[in-house]
Amino acid sequence: MSQTVEHFNYLHHIPELGFEEFKTSAYIADKLEAAGFQVTRNINGTTGIVAVLESGRPGPVLALRADMDALGHIIDGQHVARHTCGHDGHSSVVLTTAQEILAEGGIKQGRLKILFQPAEELGTGAIAMTEGGAIDDVDMLLGFHLRPLEECPMGQAVPAMYYSASATVEAIFHGKAAHGARPHLGVNALDAGAHAVQAVNGIHLSPSLTWSAKATRFLCDAGVTNSIPSEATVVWDLRSAENEGMTELKARVLRAIESSAQAYGASVDIRILKEMPAAIIDEDATGVIASAIREVLGDAGLTEPKSTPGSEDFFHYLRLRPQIKGGFWGLGANLTPGLHHPEMHFDRDALALGVKVFKSCVRRVLG
Template identity: 70%
Template sequence: MSKVLDHYHYLHEIPELGFQEFKTSAYIADQLEKAGLKVTRNINQTTGIVAEIDSGAPGPVLALRADMDALGHIIDGVPCARHTCGHDGHSSVVLTAAQELLAEGAVKKGRLKILFQPAEELGAGALAMVEGGALDDVEMILGFHLRPLEECVVGQATPAVRYSACSTLEATIKGAPAHAARPHLGVNALDAAVQAVNAVNAIHLSPGLNWSVKATRFLCDAGVTNSVPDEARVVWDLRSQENAPMEALKEKVTQAIQHSVAALGATAQVVVLKEMPAAEIHDDATEVIRAAISEVLGPEGLLDARSTPGSEDFFYYPVKRPNVKAGFWGLGTNLVPGLHHPDMHFDLNALEIGVNIFKSCVKKVLG
């Protein structure tokens, strides 16, 4: 009997933030070792794990990747970690697939590498794995993500999910303090920040491109209500379906912020907090996934490729290692009310489908 639900229920109860997945990583590594896989822990001095099944025969090197971290939320005023992006499901599926593939002797040629990656939500985990050498000998890498109900339902899967590029910019806006009774003696950072938000909202790229930019955090407090605040911090979320327009968008946003606050006598320092590249998916990998979905779910369960404004640090793998063929698919799970929602939940029966699709992929490449 599959262990996927046992793994899921355990991991779901120990959510940990990026690069802090100590319990999660220990559990996964222990389970892999008990199954008989060769395991390397603490990749690049992080919680990352690489496990391996070596057939002993010549052949390609295929990697499966799962992310492990939970999201940070503030719920009822209390900061907490919660698995609201399904990474506990991803880890459970890939862990179970690895255990079953080894037990079945399914890897007949080449080698299978299993990557459990930290800090996807921080946009830093894939980079840490690459820098730690996890992909140095890999020829193809496959990843996946649970999909919301509106994209596909249980019993369906898409062979390619084309994620968008994402950049998070923060501006620290400096003004000058003053008594609220004499505002002309200061420079109101709050006014300047509002000006910056409006200036960014007036940016236009070509209507033929898929992109967006919006302010997502605004912090400003003089400590009292009768003083002009001298500092404000604003964060913007930028999205682009392609990588090239993202560079132009970041430049336009930075200029809009700096020029708009300068008009009021303030200054702005703009930094990139995190960014993730747009999807780069290889046709060969997609064909493997497409065939596996058809085998497991039948032609009626195979959907077309999907595009999403969401972002995934998985795509640092093909960006940093262009010789690696990357494939990324989506599993229908009836997920509601949405990814990153504090109350996100999905049909757990879909996890077994995920296990079988990954196993089919491996058998097609290494069987």
């Protein structure tokens, strides 16, 4: 059994949610220390890890990043953590890359940093790592993600994945309870929430933009069926291929929610639960990745850059530290039935290919 699959098998069976990756980070940090890396644990008070390999010679600082957290699911009525986004695969690939780079003689110049990040799914892990100083000295930062089968099959890889910006908006409408027979004495929070859903659906941005806004949760219950509910919670998922489009979309959505509450005489508390920026990708970093993919998978294995409506908190690093050259690629793994599906699975042989691509990237920058 290869190191990569061994790491994957262990990590896959200890899924942990964001900022709770205690067993996961301990396993990874122990392996890195055993390999000979300088390891710093608990970055910024989290489960984050930074491992450093020095060449002893001047040169650039290259960082490879992997995410560690699992997703929360309700399965058979039970709340469980499960690796359904492939972060266990990402961690296994980057951990093995680090081990093999050191075992094969290390690097010729500069410094290699290995980042294992918590809470990607929460959208705040990259922010916590950045605020903890993890990338202050980094010149180039590379990350990757396993891709669904319909987007990129086994044996191919995408040199640049252009993710979309996303935001999760929660609105809690506050009305006034009343008997169902005397609705004029109350303020129906359900009506205000339902009106807000329709108002957001009526938003129209320029057709030249790629965007969407849709309600994904509506919670309202007075406890009985003959009372006017005094509170309703609605959550919206917002997407935009461009950061500028997200700024406009978010402003329009917030205005629609506030106006709907006002129209019904309700009040509303609005929170942005999560935000992720659209992709910020550097041409030089993409060139390094493309050359590495071509070396490992051949010309037929290198696809064109691709766009996805999904979001990725990796791009917070580049939003917060715009001087860094960032690259983010996608690895084909025959992944089905889809990311975040409770039964997601993929061809584990793809993990070894991911290691080879990352090792080639390291040689090209620090060799």
